[in-house]
Amino acid sequence: MTEKNCEELAEKVEPDWEVSRHLTDGDIIVFNRQPSLHRMSIMAHEVVVMPYKTFRLNTTVCTPYNADFDGDEMNMHALQNEEARAEARVLMRVQEQMLSPRFGENIIGAIQDHISGTYLLTRNNPTFTENQALDLLRATSVDELPDPDGEEDGEPVWTGRTVFSELLPDDLNLEFRSEADDEVVIEDGQLVQGTIDEGAIGAFGGDIVDTITKEYSKTRARVFVNEVATLAMRSIMHFGFSIGIDDESIPAAAGEQVDEAIDDAYERIDELIETYRAGDLNSIPGRTVDETLELKIMQTLGKARDSAEDIASDHFADDNPAIVMASSGARGSMLNLTQMAATVGQQSVSGERINRGYEGRTLSHYEPGDLGPKPHGFVENSYRSGLTPREFFFHAMGAARGWWTPQFGPPSPATSSAASSTRSPNWKRSTTAPSGTPPAPSSSSSSARTAPRR
Numbered sequence: 001m002t003e004k005n006c007e008e009l010a011e012k013v014e015p016d017w018e019v020s021r022h023l024t025d026g027d028i029i030v031f032n033r034q035p036s037l038h039r040m041s042i043m044a045h046e047v048v049v050m051p052y053k054t055f056r057l058n059t060t061v062c063t064p065y066n067a068d069f070d071g072d073e074m075n076m077h078a079l080q081n082e083e084a085r086a087e088a089r090v091l092m093r094v095q096e097q098m099l100s101p102r103f104g105e106n107i108i109g110a111i112q113d114h115i116s117g118t119y120l121l122t123r124n125n126p127t128f129t130e131n132q133a134l135d136l137l138r139a140t141s142v143d144e145l146p147d148p149d150g151e152e153d154g155e156p157v158w159t160g161r162t163v164f165s166e167l168l169p170d171d172l173n174l175e176f177r178s179e180a181d182d183e184v185v186i187e188d189g190q191l192v193q194g195t196i197d198e199g200a201i202g203a204f205g206g207d208i209v210d211t212i213t214k215e216y217s218k219t220r221a222r223v224f225v226n227e228v229a230t231l232a233m234r235s236i237m238h239f240g241f242s243i244g245i246d247d248e249s250i251p252a253a254a255g256e257q258v259d260e261a262i263d264d265a266y267e268r269i270d271e272l273i274e275t276y277r278a279g280d281l282n283s284i285p286g287r288t289v290d291e292t293l294e295l296k297i298m299q300t301l302g303k304a305r306d307s308a309e310d311i312a313s314d315h316f317a318d319d320n321p322a323i324v325m326a327s328s329g330a331r332g333s334m335l336n337l338t339q340m341a342a343t344v345g346q347q348s349v350s351g352e353r354i355n356r357g358y359e360g361r362t363l364s365h366y367e368p369g370d371l372g373p374k375p376h377g378f379v380e381n382s383y384r385s386g387l388t389p390r391e392f393f394f395h396a397m398g399a400a401r402g403w404w405t406p407q408f409g410p411p412s413p414a415t416s417s418a419a420s421s422t423r424s425p426n427w428k429r430s431t432t433a434p435s436g437t438p439p440a441p442s443s444s445s446s447s448a449r450t451a452p453r454r
């Protein structure tokens with residue numbers, strides 16, 4: 001049935017006919033992204049018919065679907081009878097899936113630019129003129145501003161926190177710590193202090209979204225998440241947000257400090273190896289001498305990476321976009337930045353330094369039995385300075401996804417189950433061994449071939 005033939009058909013139609021029609025706005029459909037790993041992999045959406053032939057979806061549901069836009073395919077099912085439509089609307093609608101049945105907090109919420117946007121809006125609490133404030137709120141249901149917060153150049157101005165507060169329920173009271181590590185205080189629906197970032201509105205248990213879902217309603221939470229997303233997008237457009245290669249560089253003096261830290265580590269490792277060769281290395285209880293040496297080397301290199309991170313983070317400005325993304329929880333981590341700007345660090349396969357290759361050595365470029373950092377996959381260059389061919393080779397071993405077994409914390413989202421991307425804000429996946437906590441060498445090491453030998 002189409003618009004053209006609907007009148008003609010309406011006259012002909014008799015009981016028992018099956019009438020097919022096109023989808024229209026407001027129809028409820030079932031939408032799915034494979035692999036369907038949990039309940040929220042199939043949700044019911046309301047249709048908005050748009051031009052062109054690709055599915056488009058509200059980015060706040062990317063998390064439960066585990067969807068991104070690098071070629072993802074999804075399936076849509078148009079429901080064929082009233083019972084199915086009613087069931088879908090009551091049980092499967094997106095807003096009914098706000099809370100994850102796995103960890104009991106919201107799984108739908110702001111992601112990436114939404115988080116950078118609200119961070120920019122609330123971190124330093126900038127001011128906006130009436131036009132700017134209304135522009136930020138243009139896609140929300142708010143069409144009137146509260147009393148201004150002050151005056152600038154004779155014009156009334158509103159702060160970012162006031163603008164954000166317009167989206168909150170009027171009687172909301174909440175206190176929590178933000179991802180950026182400041183205290184967020186909301187009194188009677190007004191953001192009094194603090195930064196709104198992943199900890200507040202994020203898709204994995206963002207405190208405001210979670211609280212609204214549980215204490216108000218799922219409908220209120222849906223409205224809130226939608227409005228936060230649009231406000232954040234306007235905010236990010238207002239300020240402008242981009243990164244380039246210069247944002248990941250540190251001054252030459254800082255680079256030298258990093259080199260110094262690495263050289264210090266090399267020296268300490270040389271001493272360790274000497275002690276080991278002399279047979280004077282005391283083993284840690286429960287470990288062999290070989291394992292002890294490996295552990296201590298990893299520890300030393302880890303510390304060097306840590307100081308590199310400290311040096312690098314000292315030299316990045318707070319308004320550096322990459323820093324904004326890392327500290328707000330929008331995307332990336334300080335480790336990513338360190339690897340770009342300072343040093344990539346130790347590559348590991350199965351939680352150990354790289355030991356595979358030829359007999360007694362990893363590559364024919366090195367002497368057999370050399371236990372130093374470089375022959376076993378320590379990459380001292382940064383991504384920005386560029387890797388040497390040998391570093392590149394080790395990096396390729398460590399970088400292969402799913403090849404290493406995670407040793408530090410919960411299983412990787414990529415290796416466990418994609419859609420249930422583990423909720424672990426503090427745990428960022430990395431191919432380098434985090435310092436301080438060297439991995440326990442596995443006893444059934446397949447790489448004993450080139451393990452330290454006397």
Ligand SMILES: [Mg+2]
Nearest residue numbers: 068069070072
């Ligand atoms: Mg994808």
